[in-house]
Amino acid sequence: xxxxxxxxxxxxxxxxxxxxxxxxxxxxxxxxxxxxxxxxxxxxxxxxxxxxxxxxxxxxxxxxxxxxxxxxxxxxxxxxxxxxxxxxxxxxxxxxxxxxxxxxxxxxxxxxxxxxxxxxxxxxxxxxxxxxxxxxxxxxxxxxxxxxxxxxxxxxxxxxxxxxxxxxxxxxxxxxxxxxxxxxxxxxxxxxxxxxxxxxxxxxxxxxxxxxxxxxxxxxxxxxxxxxxxxxxxx
Numbered sequence: 025x026x027x028x029x030x031x032x033x034x035x036x037x038x039x040x041x042x043x044x045x046x047x048x049x050x051x052x053x054x055x056x057x058x059x060x061x062x063x064x065x066x067x068x069x070x071x072x073x074x075x076x077x078x079x080x081x082x083x084x085x086x087x088x089x090x091x092x093x094x095x096x097x098x099x100x101x102x103x104x105x106x107x108x109x110x111x112x113x114x115x116x117x118x119x120x121x122x123x124x125x126x127x128x129x130x131x132x133x134x135x136x137x138x139x140x141x142x143x144x145x146x147x148x149x150x151x152x153x154x155x156x157x158x159x160x161x162x163x164x165x166x167x168x169x170x171x172x173x174x175x176x177x178x179x180x181x182x183x184x185x186x187x188x189x190x191x192x193x194x195x196x197x198x199x200x201x202x203x204x205x206x207x208x209x210x211x212x213x214x215x216x217x218x219x220x221x222x223x224x225x226x227x228x229x230x231x232x233x234x235x236x237x238x239x240x241x242x243x244x245x246x247x248x249x250x251x252x253x254x255x256x257x258x259x
Contacts, residue, residue, distance in 0.1 A: 035066025102171035157213030158186035
């Protein structure tokens, strides 16, 4: 029996697991595109936090691209699975070429999703990294290590569903790991969704735009409430 109807349903479940971070001005939510964006969108609605993307791209083994030997994250930060690298005897030159090719795709996605807008400032804030699930953890691990270069106060990794072992291992990377559900046996992320169809670039852009509008509305309401309180205090 599947646990989630789709990624947005999973996001609402995850938002409940992250409720202690709700309505805090020091919290930002960062989604790993593309599948993490619908999940993160619902989390931001539940927490009242701003949303941005943190682009991570898998590095496939040459000739066996479906198998990850590591991941490349925003800022050019690369994390390798040394066990896979050793097992396939992958040379440094092959790793460099794979990273160089994927760096171009990383840049394309950054531009497509964010345009000319600057990344959200995470310095001295709690940054919640969100994906639609956690299997091996290569992408999340790369994202955590790259994100630390931006000096957040804390890094929280959060997913709706994960392999129990991967969730435990990621606790050593992040300051906090939140896995809403860790079913056994796990097998694969997609098995726990009724609809696990690929998230498109258009959907990512639409959800990011909707999140920005909602954040602007929250900021206007907060400003109006502060002004009203100031006026009442003057009497």
